[in-house]
Amino acid sequence: MPAERLKAVCVFCGSSAGKNEAYVRAATELGTALVENGLELVYGGGNRGLMGAVAASVAERGGVVTGFIPETMTQFEGLQTVGTVHFVPTMHARKAAMAEASGAFVALPGGFGTFEELLEMVTWSQLRLHDKPVAILNTLGFYDPFLALLDRAVEDGFIAPVNRGLLIVKDNVPDLLAAIIDYTRPENAGYDLDWSKAPQPVVLP
Known part of the structure; x- marks a missing residue:
């Protein structure tokens, strides 16, 4: 992917900080590097x-943050008070909006939600719903068991x-950003599907 095409990076990560400070340091470093x-x-x-952590790092350095x-989720996750926050009706709408607004996807350590978001973006890439890079920042080898499962x-x-x-x-972080900025989709990866020919959804009475 040419660098000029990449404007915004979507980051999936935990709403918890984890038990090792290295996770917060990596999130902060990523935010700094984005700016x-x-x-x-x-x-x-x-x-x-x-x-x-990642949002604060971007905002504190004058970067653009869009959430x-x-x-309903603000009852649990809180509300980011810097940047621009858009309220959406559902979790599905949230993911669709994040995907539309982003040119690349990066997963940091997290839980069920992070795993689900990461896997959906990889699946969408496989189905040719998008051609954007999908990446993992594997801090402390957090994703090693998951990668073993993929293998x-x-x-x-x-x-x-x-x-x-x-x-x-x-x-x-430096290697990760270089990889997504210079991304070229693997040749012959995914399925050759033309989604412009997809039928309109059926509306049930």
Whole structure:
């Protein structure tokens, strides 16, 4: 992907900080690097945990922060008070809005929600719903068990080896940003689907 095409990076991460300060340091470093590279942050709109750390890092350095959050979730995640926050009606709408506003996706450590968001973006890439880079910042080897599962799925014939390459994995921020800025989609990865020909959804009475 040419650098001029990448304007905003969507970051998926935990609303908890985790038990090791290295996770917060990595989130803060990523936020700083986004600003230094002229990139905007798109994220889930909360102000707790790693979500809050990366957003604060971008905002404190004068970067652009855009959050999307269902209003109900503010009861748990809190509300980011810097940047621009858009309220959306559902979790599905949240993910769709984040995907539309972003040119790349990065997952930091997190829980169920982070895993689900990461896997959906990889799945969408495989289905050619987008051609944007999807990456993991593998701080402290957090994602090593998950990556081992993916390798097992390749070995057992559930994931095509070329599609395994749709997921970028780096253990440090400089390498990760370089990979997404210079991203070229793996040749022959995914399915050759033309979504412009998809039928309109059926509206049930």
